[in-house]
Amino acid sequence: MFDAAPILEGLALLADWKVMAIILLGVFFGIITGAIPGFSTPLAISIMLPLTYPMSPVLGIAFLTAIYAGGNFGSSISSILLNIPGSPQAIVTGFDGNPMTKQGRASEALGMAVASSAMGNLLGAIFLILVMPLIVTVALMFGPPELFLVGVLGLTVIAALHNSFLKAIIAGGFGVLLGTVGMTSTGAIRGTHGYFELMDGIPVIPALIGLIGFSELFYMLQQRYVAGGSGSKGDSQKNLHRLLYGFGRVLKHPVTVLKSSTIGVIIGALPGAGATVASVVSYNEAKRSSRKPEEFGAGAEEGLISAESANNASEGGALATMLSLGIPGGLATAVMVGAFMLQGLIPGPRLFIDHQGLVYGIMFAQIVASFFLFMAGLLVSLYAAKVINIPTIVLIPLIAVFSVAGTYAISLQMFDVKIMLFFAALGILMRKYDYPLIAVILGIILGPILDRQLMRTFQGAGELSLGIFLNRPVSLILLCMILFCLAPIALKIYRNTRESLGYVKRT
Amino acid sequence: MGFLRELGRKGGEFIVPSIMLAYATYYYLEVSALPRREVNLLLIQPVYFVILAAFLVLVAAYVCRSLAGKNGQATNGEASERKITNKVATLSFAVLTVAYVYGLGWLGFVVSSWLYMTLLLMFFSVKSWLIIAAFPAGTALFIYLTFDMWLSIPLPKGILF
Numbered sequence: 233m234f235d236a237a238p239i240l241e242g243l244a245l246l247a248d249w250k251v252m253a254i255i256l257l258g259v260f261f262g263i264i265t266g267a268i269p270g271f272s273t274p275l276a277i278s279i280m281l282p283l284t285y286p287m288s289p290v291l292g293i294a295f296l297t298a299i300y301a302g303g304n305f306g307s308s309i310s311s312i313l314l315n316i317p318g319s320p321q322a323i324v325t326g327f328d329g330n331p332m333t334k335q336g337r338a339s340e341a342l343g344m345a346v347a348s349s350a351m352g353n354l355l356g357a358i359f360l361i362l363v364m365p366l367i368v369t370v371a372l373m374f375g376p377p378e379l380f381l382v383g384v385l386g387l388t389v390i391a392a393l394h395n396s397f398l399k400a401i402i403a404g405g406f407g408v409l410l411g412t413v414g415m416t417s418t419g420a421i422r423g424t425h426g427y428f429e430l431m432d433g434i435p436v437i438p439a440l441i442g443l444i445g446f447s448e449l450f451y452m453l454q455q456r457y458v459a460g461g462s463g464s465k466g467d468s469q470k471n472l473h474r475l476l477y478g479f480g481r482v483l484k485h486p487v488t489v490l491k492s493s494t495i496g497v498i499i500g501a502l503p504g505a506g507a508t509v510a511s512v513v514s515y516n517e518a519k520r521s522s523r524k525p526e527e528f529g530a531g532a533e534e535g536l537i538s539a540e541s542a543n544n545a546s547e548g549g550a551l552a553t554m555l556s557l558g559i560p561g562g563l564a565t566a567v568m569v570g571a572f573m574l575q576g577l578i579p580g581p582r583l584f585i586d587h588q589g590l591v592y593g594i595m596f597a598q599i600v601a602s603f604f605l606f607m608a609g610l611l612v613s614l615y616a617a618k619v620i621n622i623p624t625i626v627l628i629p630l631i632a633v634f635s636v637a638g639t640y641a642i643s644l645q646m647f648d649v650k651i652m653l654f655f656a657a658l659g660i661l662m663r664k665y666d667y668p669l670i671a672v673i674l675g676i677i678l679g680p681i682l683d684r685q686l687m688r689t690f691q692g693a694g695e696l697s698l699g700i701f702l703n704r705p706v707s708l709i710l711l712c713m714i715l716f717c718l719a720p721i722a723l724k725i726y727r728n729t730r731e732s733l734g735y736v737k738r739t
Numbered sequence: 740m741g742f743l744r745e746l747g748r749k750g751g752e753f754i755v756p757s758i759m760l761a762y763a764t765y766y767y768l769e770v771s772a773l774p775r776r777e778v779n780l781l782l783i784q785p786v787y788f789v790i791l792a793a794f795l796v797l798v799a800a801y802v803c804r805s806l807a808g809k810n811g812q813a814t815n816g817e818a819s820e821r822k823i824t825n826k827v828a829t830l831s832f833a834v835l836t837v838a839y840v841y842g843l844g845w846l847g848f849v850v851s852s853w854l855y856m857t858l859l860l861m862f863f864s865v866k867s868w869l870i871i872a873a874f875p876a877g878t879a880l881f882i883y884l885t886f887d888m889w890l891s892i893p894l895p896k897g898i899l900f
Contacts, residue, residue, distance in 0.1 A: 279891070279892070387787040398793045398796055398797045398800070399756070399797070401790070401793040402755075402756050402759055402793045402794060402797070403755075403759070403789055404758070405759075405763070405786045405787075405789050405793070406759040406790065408762060408782070408786050409762070409763055409766055409783060409786055409790075412782060412783055413766075416778075416779065418775060418778055418779070419772070420770075420773050420775065420778075420779050422766075422770050422773070422779065422783075423766050423769060423770070446836075449745040449832070450823065450829055450832065451823070451827055453825060453828055453832060453863075454822070454823060454824050454825050454829075506874075507879065527897070544789050557816065608741065618863060624858070624864055625828075625863035625864070626860070626864070626865065626870065626874065627876075628832070628859070629855070629856040629860060629863075629874075629875070630856075630874075632836060632839075632855075632859075633852045633855065633856060633878060633879070634850075636839070636840065636843070637848070637852075637882050637886060637894060638846075640843075640894065640895065641886060641892045641894075643746055644892070644893065646840075646843065646844055646895065647838050649843070650840065653836070653837065653840055656811070656836075658758075661754060661755055661758075662755055664823075665752055665754065665755045667755050667756075678876070679782075682782055683781070683782045683783075686782050687778060687782050689782055690778065690781055691778075696781065
C-alpha cells in the first residue's frame, strides 16, 4: 500500500532555511568550479566532503548533490564560450555551443544551456522519485555484453563527427587504444612505457584540456577576440534579454528535452557509463531524428539542448543506482558514497528501509537544486558572457595558468601537466590537418568501458561470439539501436563513394 | 608520377594518421608479446585492424583523387579558415609554456605563473603597463589563495614560494 508518511517526512526535512541556503551555496560552488578547466565535479565534491562531517545527513548530502548539479552545468560555460570543456561531460555541449558563440549568440547559448540543464536536472529528479524501482530493475538487466554495447553505441557518434569518415575512424580508434593503456583486471600492464602514473590509464581530464583546450589557445591567439564582432562593452540588460531568449528557445523543443533526459537517466543509472556517454548517445539520437541534421555541429539548438539535458539528467540515474544498490556509477557518486558513510549511513537497499524519509529528502533536494540552478546559472552566465569581450592577448595567459593549476589539482602530479602538454601538441597537429579532436577524447573515455566489459563478457562466456549478444534481449535491442544509428552514415558513405567513382569514370 | 609529386608536396596530410598508425602498430606488437595474448588483445586487435584499414583506404582515396586531378580532401571548412598567422606570438607562447611547465617544480607556482604571464603579455604586445604589472600578480595570488589556502589543494612549491 502507498505510504505517504516518508514522503512528508522528506519534505519536512527540507523545510529549513539552512537546507535551502546550503543547496544554493552548493549550486554556486559547483557552477564556478565547474567552469575552471580541470576542476571536475568529483574533485569539487571531494574537496567539500570534509565540510559535511559536522552537518546533519540531509544538509551534507543535499550540499554535495547541489555541487554535482552545479558542476554539470558549470563545465559547459567554458565549453560554450571558449571551446574549452571544464570536464568531459561538457565536450558535446561545445559541438554546437561554441559555434553559436562564434556567431555572436553566446548569451543565447548560455541561456539555452541553463534552461536545458535545469530541466534535465528536474526531470532526472522526478524520474528518480517516480520510477526509481523500475530504473534499478532495468539497470540490473545490463550485464557486461550490454554495457559493452552501450559503449559501442557511444562510439557510433564518432562516425558522424566529421565530413571525412576515415579521419574520424582513425582518430577514434587511436583514442580507444589510448583508453586501454594501463593495468588490466587480469594484471597485465599495457602501454605504460614504465610510467607508474599510467597504471590507471591515460588521465582523461589532462588529455581533454590539452587536446581541446590548450590547442585552442594557439588558434585563439590569431584573433583579437574569441568571437567575431566582440569588443564592444557588454550591455547587461541586452545580455539578460538574450539569456532569457535562449531559455525560451528550449521550451520550443520539449520532445528533445524529454527524450534526452530519459536517455540521460537510463545511461546515468548504468554503472561506469556516466554523463559523458549519456550526452554522446543523446546527441547522436537528436541528430538522427532531427529534420535538419546538417545543422548539427554548426550551432544547432537541438544539439546543445540534447547534450545538456542528458548530462544533467544522468545525475538522477546515477543517484538512483547509488542510493538503491549502493553501486557508484562514477567518481562523483563514489565520493558521495563516502559522504554517506561519514554520516554513518550505507547506501543500498537497507537505506530505503531504515531511512526512507532521508532518501525522499535527498530526492526533493534535487528538485530544489534544479530551481536554484536556473537562477544561479542565469546570474553566473550574465557575467560569464562578458568573457568574450576580453581581448585574447589578455585572456590566453589567464586560461593557460588556470588550466595548468586545474590539471595539477586533479592528482597533484606534474606528470598530468606534462600529459596535457603532449596532447596540446597533438591537438595543434590535428587541428592543422582537420582531424576531429573529439573522436580521440571519446575514444579515451569509452576505451576502458569497452575493454573492461568485453573482457568480462569473454571471461563469463569462455569465448567470444556474436551469439552472446544475439541471445540476450537487452543486447539485441542495443544491437538494433546501433544499426539504426549507423544506417544513415552507411548510406552517406555509399552515396559519396558512388559520386566519387562516377567522377573518376567521367574524367 | 603526378600523384607521387602531389603526395610529397601535400605529405603533411598524412602526418597525423601516420603518427596514429605508428603508435597503434607499436602498441599492438607490445601487447601481442604479453602473456594471455587472446585476452589482452580482445579489443585492441580489431581496433588496430580498423585503423590500419582506414589508413590504407585514406591513402588509396588520396591516390585516386590525385589521379583524377581533384586536389586534396574536402574539409569541414574550419581548418582552412583557422590558420596560424601570428607566428612570433605563437612560437613565444609555445616556448614559454614549455618553460613554464618545466619551471613550475623549481620556481614554484606563484613565482613561475607571475613570470610566465608577465612575459606572455609583453610578447603579445600588451601596451598597458598597469595590466602587465598588476594582472599576472593578481591572478597568481588569486589562484594560490583559492587553491592552496581556501580549498587546501597544495600547488607546486619551489625554491622561492
